[in-house]
Amino acid sequence: MNYLRAVLNSDQKNEKIHLQDLVKIGKKLNKNTTTYEKELEKLASNNQPIQKIDKVQKIDKIKKIEPLKKEPEYKNSTYNIDNVFVKDNQIIIDFKHYLKKDYIKFIEEKRGNKYLDIFDFNGRFKDASPTVLKMNGVDRIKIFQYKYRKIRIELIHRKNLKTIYIIGKKRIIIKVLDIKESKSNVTAVKTLLNKNKVIVIDSGHGGKDSGAVGDKKRYEKNTVFAVSKYLYNDLKKRGYRVYLTRNKDRFIQVKNRTVLANRKKADIFISIHANAAPKSVRAKARGIETYFLSPARSARAKRVAALENSSDMNAMSNNSQNTFLTILNQSKITSSQKLGIDVQQHLLYSARKKYKDVVDGGVREGPFWVLVGAQMPSILIEIGYITHKEEGRRLFVKSYQKTLAKGIADGIDAYFAKNQ
Ligand SMILES: [Zn+2]
Numbered sequence: 001m002n003y004l005r006a007v008l009n010s011d012q013k014n015e016k017i018h019l020q021d022l023v024k025i026g027k028k029l030n031k032n033t034t035t036y037e038k039e040l041e042k043l044a045s046n047n048q049p050i051q052k053i054d055k056v057q058k059i060d061k062i063k064k065i066e067p068l069k070k071e072p073e074y075k076n077s078t079y080n081i082d083n084v085f086v087k088d089n090q091i092i093i094d095f096k097h098y099l100k101k102d103y104i105k106f107i108e109e110k111r112g113n114k115y116l117d118i119f120d121f122n123g124r125f126k127d128a129s130p131t132v133l134k135m136n137g138v139d140r141i142k143i144f145q146y147k148y149r150k151i152r153i154e155l156i157h158r159k160n161l162k163t164i165y166i167i168g169k170k171r172i173i174i175k176v177l178d179i180k181e182s183k184s185n186v187t188a189v190k191t192l193l194n195k196n197k198v199i200v201i202d203s204g205h206g207g208k209d210s211g212a213v214g215d216k217k218r219y220e221k222n223t224v225f226a227v228s229k230y231l232y233n234d235l236k237k238r239g240y241r242v243y244l245t246r247n248k249d250r251f252i253q254v255k256n257r258t259v260l261a262n263r264k265k266a267d268i269f270i271s272i273h274a275n276a277a278p279k280s281v282r283a284k285a286r287g288i289e290t291y292f293l294s295p296a297r298s299a300r301a302k303r304v305a306a307l308e309n310s311s312d313m314n315a316m317s318n319n320s321q322n323t324f325l326t327i328l329n330q331s332k333i334t335s336s337q338k339l340g341i342d343v344q345q346h347l348l349y350s351a352r353k354k355y356k357d358v359v360d361g362g363v364r365e366g367p368f369w370v371l372v373g374a375q376m377p378s379i380l381i382e383i384g385y386i387t388h389k390e391e392g393r394r395l396f397v398k399s400y401q402k403t404l405a406k407g408i409a410d411g412i413d414a415y416f417a418k419n420q
Helices: 012-028 034-046 050-065 072-076 183-194 220-237 259-263 299-308 318-326 330-354 389-394 398-418
Strands: 003-005 081-087 090-095 104-111 114-122 131-133 140-147 150-157 163-167 171-176 198-203 241-244 268-275 288-293 360-366 378-385
Touching: 081 131, 090 150, 104 163, 150 171, 198 220, 198 259, 220 241, 220 268, 220 378, 220 398, 268 299, 268 398, 288 299, 288 330, 330 360, 330 378, 330 398, 378 389
Parallel strands: 198 241, 198 268, 268 378, 288 360
Antiparallel strands: 003 081, 081 090, 090 171, 104 114, 114 150, 131 140, 140 150, 163 171, 288 378
């Protein structure tokens, strides 16, 4: 492939002068210069006679027998960025160690008639002096050591190009879209992007808590578990990293359901339930509803929430419930609503392919305690009324359960396509 390598050879002499300057200036300004002094020491030890290097190598060999630590090479080197280069319409940054999600920060700016896409990485690169990379369609790509441990890549263009980034194991790829890209490439990018998205599916109720009960002892916990499993498999096939809060028919306290999602740093949390109507309206109540967490407004939301919130949560006084809800993060509410809209739309579309008369219950807000602990956009889906004679029956038809799962997965795809 035709690409330009932007890497220059390491220049220890210049590096040493640079560091010595930093220490000198730092001391004048009464700044802490120990980091730079340590780097200088490292450089000095690299220049030891050959015999000493021999000893170092022997120690390295012994070290290799030990199990690999998480960031093995990082500790032995000042530079954790190995290589930066352009290949077709992508800028590729190779690291010497495994990456975390927060290794990259993205900023968009407009200066005059020019657009700037700025990417900051945690890291240090051998070539500290500003370097220019070239890519067709982009006016200028600049890479430089922005801070001591921050490297910056700036893309300057006049066409308001779309850039996306993909975090791999040891590699970050910045991809510039809209530069003559075929459809197949876009699909490949999408799958790659999905690999970084973490989804936690919460299958409602379980164990001693059967949830709502319909005709012929149809339990909510069973249908929602079946749909959750189908959804799990569907999302995995699409490249997502997926986790289930329960793998079998077991009881989990409401407050513990979001723990997994927070621990896995999930991007979204999806709780799946089936609805129940009071006797007086049982014959009529049917349809699919999607809820996102917010202080309840309507009586309907309050009623559904009361059904789904477990007894341990209902014990909380009205006052403390309100306090909880007022500290909700507004941006999370907005993202949750967006997710809810996409999921509801695709879920309904999919369900109606099987049964034309499925009712749209809409996207609603409600005080669902299962969603309170989640630190990410989260929704609760009521896949239908288990208490409705016909809908209750359908909820246990396998092909319909699969159709519902596909609809939810399509909605999730749509959400991530718009909200990377
Ligand atoms: Zn439920």
